[in-house]
Amino acid sequence: MFKEITSLQNPCVKYILKLKEKPKYRDSEGVFVIEGQRELKLAIEGGYKIISLYLHIDLCEDNHVNKYASQSTEILKISSKIYKKIAYRGSTEGIIAIAKNKSHLLTDLKLPEHNPLLMVAESPEKPGNIGALLRTADAAKVDAVIIANPRTDLYNPNVIRSSVGGLFTVPVALASTNEAIHFLQVHKISIYSAVLQKSVVYDTVDFCGPSAVVLGTESTGLSKSWQTAASQNIKIPMLGQLDSMNVSVAAGILLFEAKRQRKFTS
Secondary structure, three states: OOOOOOOOOOHHHHHHHHHHOOHHHHHHHHHEEEEEHHHHHHHHHHHOOEEEEOOOOOOHHHHHHHHHOEEEEEEEEEEHHHHHHHHHOOOOOOOEEEEOOOOOOOOOOOOOOOOOEEEEOOOOOHHHHHHHHHHHHHHHHEEEEEEEEOOOOOHHHHHHHOOOHHHHHEEEEEOOOHHHHHHHHHHHOEEEEOOOOOEHHHHHHOOHHHHHHHHEEEOOOOOOHHHHHOOEEEEEOOOOOOOOOHHHHEEEEEEHHHHHHHHOOO
């Protein structure tokens, strides 16, 4: 039996809105909001624990209701009015969930023994860029993503939305720049920093060994720590009049060159 909610003043409605709007509250509660069947499916497959399900029965097919109902400790049936209030977009198929955060410590990161490929992003701030980076990391099937000096809440709804669920498919660790560099050095992973200074064209380096592709923001680039720690600084030749490209596009170029060298087998 579902608990039915029809009032916008219901505490459950206020709770989910507060979670979506306030990063510090999400952090203190240790939970976040997921919208959409695809994102929810990927979260469950990625081992996330679902706390609550908000279901708009008129939009959510019965087979989906039954499939996800067993994954949640609380199921709430909501009206169209409430759904429109709490949904970020209209294409979430009538399913919104609250899930428990995971730990994202470097010490929890488990890497394959043979030739790991990682992506590192330093100080990404825009949720849309973070989501796009995670989507790119999933497409290239990297072994892990490290966000160094994070400036945005990883569970920001816009990160989840723009990653199209990629947040749930790739192991992600959060750390300082120094911690990330130390981690890579201890694990004997070559660091390839995307900067212009003392760099070579990206397709002239060998990514077939344990490798980390490191990218900074479009506005400030990478800190000197990454330039100094790099096994090699690398660059993408810019053939037009602009001197930079979107960070997720750059990540795609570099990661897929690494996968090409590895014959797409690792």
